[in-house]
Amino acid sequence: MQLVLASSSPRRRELLALLGLSFEVCPSEFHEQPEVGLSPVEQVRRFAREKARSVALVRPRALVLGCDTVIDLDGQLLGKPVDLVDARAMLARLADRSHHVHTAVALCDRTRHIESVEVATTEVQMKADLDHAYERYVASEESFGKAGAYAIQGLGGDLVERIIGDYTTVVGLPLKLVTQLLRSVDYPLSVNVEALYRRKPYANWNRFAV
DSSP: OOEEEOOOOHHHHHHHHTTTOOEEEOOOOOOOOOOTTOOHHHHHHHHHHHHHHHHHHHOTTSEEEEEEEEEEETTEEEOOOSSHHHHHHHHHHHTTSEEEEEEEEEEEETTTTEEEEEEEEEEEEEOOOOTTHHHHHHHTTTTTTOGGGOOTTTGGGGGEEEEESOHHHHHTOOHHHHHHHHHHTTOOOOSOHHHHHHHOOSTTGGGGOO
16 A cells, blocks of 8 residues: 655655655645634644545545644634745744644545544744844744744744644644554554654754653
């Protein structure tokens, strides 16, 4: 059974590779347009599910893994910034506050009639905006393409005070949840996930050990 990652994100490719799996990459063409009336958790579940479904239509014999990440600030969804002004506004809202990062993971296999989606959530406490650190971060342009306008695994890690939950959820692919879902459909796994979490072999992971 061929595993297919329905994402163009290099971060998700890198994290999935840590599980020692053989997989192909087939980015989804699903457009992430929020639906009125849905909560951030409902939105992210829908996004991940539709991404997996869209790729499963063209790869019906594969096991497709789709995922999506959103920022939840007091029940309001923050997506990816459209420009640097938008990025600065997002970070100003997040500064010196906590928010939740929801990452949904969906599995879809049309041949075996498999379709499941689960969500992992991690709380993130951001630092106060001291010494114009947020301005310098926006100037780095790392915000582009990142939910909430920051990347915890990159320079954005300097803006984060602490997290409560799974670090890989914030990066964009909660590996414990992925493992759980793959096991539920009898997909073979060879990596000891608990040992992987003890080693934390990814950028900035050790900075936020809990």
